[in-house]
Amino acid sequence: MLEAANAEILMTTDQPRINVRTAPVSPALPPLRIGSFTLTSRLVVGTGKYRDYATMQAAIEASGADCVTVAVRRERLVDAEGRSILDFLPLERLTILPNTAGCFTADDAVRVSRLGREILEQLGNPGAGWVKLEVLGDRTTLLPDPVGTLEACKELVKDGFTVLCYSSDDPIIAARLRDAGAASVMPAGSPIGSGRGIANPAAIRMVIDRLKLAEQGGSADYPVIVDAGVGTASDIVHAMELGADGVLLNTGIAHAQDPIRMAHAMRLALDAGWHTARAGRIPRKLYANASSPWEGVITHIPGE
Amino acid sequence: MRIELNGQHKELDGPATVAQLLLSLGLERAPCAVEVNAQLVRKALHPTHALAEGDRVEVVTLVGGG
Numbered sequence: 001m002l003e004a005a006n007a008e009i010l011m012t013t014d015q016p017r018i019n020v021r022t023a024p025v026s027p028a029l030p031p032l033r034i035g036s037f038t039l040t041s042r043l044v045v046g047t048g049k050y051r052d053y054a055t056m057q058a059a060i061e062a063s064g065a066d067c068v069t070v071a072v073r074r075e076r077l078v079d080a081e082g083r084s085i086l087d088f089l090p091l092e093r094l095t096i097l098p099n100t101a102g103c104f105t106a107d108d109a110v111r112v113s114r115l116g117r118e119i120l121e122q123l124g125n126p127g128a129g130w131v132k133l134e135v136l137g138d139r140t141t142l143l144p145d146p147v148g149t150l151e152a153c154k155e156l157v158k159d160g161f162t163v164l165c166y167s168s169d170d171p172i173i174a175a176r177l178r179d180a181g182a183a184s185v186m187p188a189g190s191p192i193g194s195g196r197g198i199a200n201p202a203a204i205r206m207v208i209d210r211l212k213l214a215e216q217g218g219s220a221d222y223p224v225i226v227d228a229g230v231g232t233a234s235d236i237v238h239a240m241e242l243g244a245d246g247v248l249l250n251t252g253i254a255h256a257q258d259p260i261r262m263a264h265a266m267r268l269a270l271d272a273g274w275h276t277a278r279a280g281r282i283p284r285k286l287y288a289n290a291s292s293p294w295e296g297v298i299t300h301i302p303g304e
Numbered sequence: 305m306r307i308e309l310n311g312q313h314k315e316l317d318g319p320a321t322v323a324q325l326l327l328s329l330g331l332e333r334a335p336c337a338v339e340v341n342a343q344l345v346r347k348a349l350h351p352t353h354a355l356a357e358g359d360r361v362e363v364v365t366l367v368g369g370g
Contacts, residue, residue, distance in 0.1 A: 046370030056368065071369025074310045074362065075336050077329060085368050086335060101369050114344045115364050118337035122347060192370070228370075250370030 029274050032246050034223050035162035035183035037095065037130060039246075041065045043236075043270045044097065044225065046250025050259065053088040059253055060089075062263035067095045069132055069248070071102070072116045086123070096120055096127035097164070100134045104145070106152035109135045113156055130162035130183070132227075132248075142192040146173040150180055157181035166227055169203035171210035178211055178222065185211060186227035186248060189239060193251040195231025198238045208243040233262075233269035240273025241281075308360045316355070323350040325361070336365045 032039040045065045050056035060068055068089065089096070098116030103109040113131040120128035133156065135148035144167050156163045157180065165182040167174055174185045187207045190196035198204055204226060212218045223246065226239035230249035239247050247270060256262035305316045309325075316325070322345050326332050338345045339362040345353045355361065 047368040048370045050368065069370055070366045072337075072364050073367045075329075075331060075334070075365045077310060077363070084335070084365065086366060096366070098366065099369050111339065111342060111344070115337040115339060115362075116366070118344060118346065119335050119364075119366055122335050122337075248370075 029271065032223060033221070034164065035130070037126070037162060037183075039067050039095065041067070041267075041270075042246035042274065043267055044069065044246060044248040045253060045263070045266075046248070047085060047089070048250050049254040053083065053085065055259055056085075056254070057088045059259040059263040060094075062260045062267065063253065064267045066093065067097055067127075069097045069099050069250070070116075071099055072112050072119070073102075091123060091125055094125075096123075096125050097130060097132050098127060099132040100152075102136075103134060103152075104136055104138070104148070106135055106148045106155065109133060109148070109152040110155050110159070113152075113161060114159070117161070129160075130164065131156060132164045132166060132186070133182075134166045144168050144188070146170070146176075149173075150176055153177055153180045153182050164225070167207075169200055169207055171203070171206040174207045174224075175210050175217070184223040184225055186225045188228040189226050189235065190229030192228045194229055195252060196229050197231055197235035198226070198242070199229065201238065201242060204239070204244070205242050212243065230266075233265040236266055236269035237273040237276065240270060241277050243277060244273075246270075305355070305357050307355055307358065310361070310363060320355050321351055322353045322355065322361075325355060326350065326363070329363070331363065334365065336363050338363050 029042060032042045041064045043063055043065050044067045045060060045063045046069045047056055098120060100109040100112045103112055116131060117128050133149060133152055135145045135152050137143050137145040146168060149165055153163050153165055162183045164184040164186055165177045166186050167177055169187040174187060177185050187204055190199035208224050210216050210218055211222050211224050212220050224244055225246040225248050226244045227248040230236055230247060230252040236247045253259050253263045253266060307314050307316060322338050340359050
């Protein structure tokens with residue numbers, strides 16, 4: 001099994017063949033494919049809530065992400081000297097993923113998606129072709145409205161968008177969104193900005209199994225991205241260990257005391273989780289299992 | 305002519321197109337998108353789309369978000 005897992009890493013990597021058991025550095029992860037989009041990094045980071053644009057820019061760099069999310073909002077007509085976030089994003093290198101944050105109805109999400117596409121087309125950014133769909137239930141939980149999300153997903157797919165659906169950690173709605181044409185389903189680990197990590201690991205696992213296992217009607221290459229709730233690097237490891245293809249987060253980096261260092265940690269965590277998921281962890285046992293041999297001990301062993 | 309621009313009442317001197325409105329706001333080159341009465345007006349149509357009394361206009365851009 002270990003051989004098979006290693007072989008998979010070697011085969012799916014575009015890098016020269018390296019022996020993962022003796023390699024001084026980790027082998028590169030295969031790219032993340034979402035519809036017709038290909039991302040080098042499996043970490044997608046948000047651009048909100050940073051104390052300043054310079055910190056945001058450095059944190060994105062440290063995260064290794066080549067895709068960042070943005071929101072669509074009213075132009076601040078009274079503050080003409082306000083600097084645009086676009087001046088701080090290397091658009092030639094990044095694919096921008098516009099979101100529909102703040103939308104509570106399917107109609108509004110469709111409107112906002114079209115507005116985001118219009119701006120990204122003007123910028124010549126490939127992100128014009130896709131959207132991170134959020135249709136939320138209320139301001140307190142920011143949890144997805146599954147009915148509104150499904151409705152908006154259908155409309156946006158019809159309109160030619162590659163739709164990445166923010167969803168509850170529920171395998172049934174996840175499959176409905178996939179069937180409606182979502183290019184990726186993105187279950188929430190826990191509520192947006194809560195930093196509670198993976199609140200229900202069993203549910204996330206069921207979403208991943210439903211969408212990726214052939215015996216449940218899924219496909220191994222269907223991308224599942226855990227989105228929201230990441231508070232610290234171990235949350236990313238956890239998500240990846242559960243079988244996620246990638247992780248999307250914002251607050252966990254932006255509101256860390258040192259966002260740049262935290263972005264670096266998140267990047268490492270994603271790699272760690274990816275390899276862990278394929279390395280085959282040991283089963284949990286209640287009692288100990290000595291690492292050093294009993295044979296040849298010169299000591300008194302209690303009870304023997 | 306009165307319109308509603310980004311949720312605020314705005315008085316225009318006379319008839320105006322979307323492109324003329326953006327020019328008057330200094331946004332003619334800014335990366336932004338315009339909706340009139342909840343319908344997107346594509347950039348190519350800004351010079352020809354005439355605003356009407358009572359139109360609800362949204363001018364939006366990209367900001368930081370997650």
